[in-house]
Amino acid sequence: MxxxxxxxxxxxxxxxxxxxxxxxxxxxxxxxxxxxxxxxxxxxxxxxxxxNRQQLMVFAMEFMSRKNVERVTERLIAVDGTDHRARLRAIALEMLPIDEDARVGSLLNIDFLLEAARNDTLREHVRQRTAALRGLLEGQIALAVQAGDVSPDRDARAEAGLLIALADGLRTHFHLGTHTADEVVSLMDGHLDRLLGESGGRKPR
Amino acid sequence: MxxxxxxxxxxxxxxxxxxxxxxxxxxxxxxxxxxxxxxxxxxxxxxxxxxNRQQLMVFAMEFMSRKNVERVTERLIAVDGTDHRARLRAIALEMLPIDEDARVGSLLNIDFLLEAARNDTLREHVRQRTAALRGLLEGQIALAVQAGDVSPDRDARAEAGLLIALADGLRTHFHLGTHTADEVVSLMDGHLDRLLGESGGRKPR
Structure with a gap:
């Protein structure tokens, strides 16, 4: 050494x-x-x-979050900046257990959320992470509204909150065996179609 | 004694x-x-x-589920049978932490889901419970489609899956402090408005 x-x-x-x-x-x-x-x-x-254990857990979650941010960034680089559907989908898919890495991460994330529900320090950490993710999604949806790809009736902040809750719920149900990975992606796609399909004359699936 | x-x-x-x-x-x-x-x-x-512990947990979850079914039934009795929005909302609200009883139940439910994610017996139990709830919601949405209150474009089974995942995600985020109980209800209402608002000419909120 x-x-x-x-x-x-x-x-x-x-x-x-x-x-x-x-x-x-x-x-x-x-x-x-x-x-x-x-x-x-x-x-x-x-x-x-x-x-102590808590310090290690916070570090490990931050480590996982950083990896997630790297993955989202890589996906976004590959996508045309004006294709708002593709950009939103890239972020949304990164929240789902679509490959082995994401599955392990999301199972551990569920553990972490659970521990955080009863631990103030961890909860504060989760809250900050969620706020950052919500901000990212909100900005992306606001851009899509400006571009006319999402109806101006939609509230970008509320839609961002819905997307995050939906992704977390889908993830849990994937690990419980309610939905396969394909079903989880298909359900999220259906939701995104509603979000993006109303004003653009796109036909909902 | x-x-x-x-x-x-x-x-x-x-x-x-x-x-x-x-x-x-x-x-x-x-x-x-x-x-x-x-x-x-x-x-x-x-x-x-x-x-053993597992037998007790399964019994306790079934006990909680029965109480939930009783609460949903009470709510549905109070609602006009042809008011599909009110009926769907009654079921959806029962999945959210809207009062003290529901909050305790939903926090313990998160614990249970977590344990179930790594335990085959408990997972099978959750799967059955989720399937029953999904069936109930699917039937209710199908009735709303028949009545013209939900667009025939919508797939009742997929929408039921989305509603359950959304409610679970919102519940988790309530316990994490991301959303207040009012915000959780408002986000769910927004989602229901989209589901029910498209074909009936109802104005989305």
């Missing part, structure tokens, strides 16, 4: 170890000791970075 | 004790011993009815 430890790299390795352990057993049952073992370091070394 | 124990009453008392304990600490952290103490009986007496 080099004398000069790369602290960012180690933090990231610890977060990845947490995700690997949590993926199997659920976030709420993971101990710091197990995460240290999975990351191949001692408990003391881990506690040098994260003094 | 009477010699002749009323077993149904005792089961119900145990389920209520579980809810009281879980309300504070979260369902996943509740032990059978704590529930027995809360119900004022011994652990052995409790195990006479429920041999």
């Amino acid at each position: 080099p004398k000069q430890v790369d602290h960012d790299a180690r933090r990231t390795a610890i977060a990845q170890a947490l995700w690997r352990v949590a993926r199997v057993r659920g976030l709420e049952k993971v101990s710091l000791r197990e995460v240290a073992a999975e990351a191949g370091i001692s408990l003391g070394q881990l506690q040098h970075y994260f003094v | 009477p010699k002749q124990v009323d077993h149904d009453a005792r089961r119900t008392a145990i389920a209520q004790a579980l809810w009281r304990v879980a309300r504070v600490r979260g369902l996943e952290k509740v032990s059978l011993r704590e529930v027995a103490a809360e119900a004022g009986i011994s652990l052995g007496q409790l195990q006479h009815y429920f041999v």
